[in-house]
Amino acid sequence: MPELPEVETVRRGLDRYTLDREITGTEVLLPRTIASPDTPEEFDFGLQHTKIQNWHRRGKYLYAQLVSTGTPQAAGWLGVHLRMTGQLLWVESHTEVHKHTRVRLFLGKWEIRFIDQRTFGQMWWIPASKQPEQVMTGMGKLGPEPFDPAFSVDYLAAKLQKSQRNIKTVILDQTLVAGLGNIYADEALFLSKIHPSTPAGNLTKFQIKLLRESAIKVLETSIEQGGTTFSNYLNVQGTNGNYGGMAWVYNRTNQPCRICTTPIEKIRLGGRGTHYCPQCQAS
DNA sequence: CCCTTACCCTGATAGC
């Protein structure tokens, strides 16, 4: 499940390989992957004879600024969300086409290939007359980036104070802070020694400060590792990251806690599997 | 407004 570190790793790869090359054509193998415009034909028409200037990430969304080839004219935006199982690979076009391939963007003899087993992933083409968040509406509702000064202790405390929901569910809410998913939510709570069932409003200022710092730290660590090893996450070169082997609790049910050797427990919160150490995260 | 639940989907795995 690509979260902020995985999406950031993909963004860096795309920035390295895909810029300033003409998009010569597209092939949409699964039309419902294209969230906008309405048809693959319009998507193709929008992208043809453009080139990517740069890639941006906001939360778990990726979007690229496009310009027309030949002229410096703005040509809109390309947006991508990987959701659960999406992969963006930079491959030569003769590479065998995997059966879960949903969209191909041809850039000369290379291509950006969107592969997505469970088909929740989406792509958008947005005309230059609009801002990306007008069309990728979820992006407009995101809370601050975790690394942004706006994600301050005071901001977080004010938000948490108002809620009696369990803290695990709350920090997964992308309108609170953008980019945490199930893996790093569990990891951040472990590093903070906070039980995932704790009502958000019950946390002390000290715990909130620690939670904020832990979230930032675990995301930074994972970015350094090139993202996780879990799920079918791959970077643009088709390899996965190293974070999974370092995980404190995620996907470690019944395995010994790396701090106290107590078996890691798994419960269900907000419909999501939640891993924690009952000893280290007692309160 | 706040919160919970269902849904989209495919493949891996568990249990009989």
Add this chain to the structure above:
DNA sequence: TGCTATCAGGGTAAGG
């Protein structure tokens, strides 16, 4: 061996 049930969860929409 093969069948069925369950689980994985990001984001969004519907419902209480």
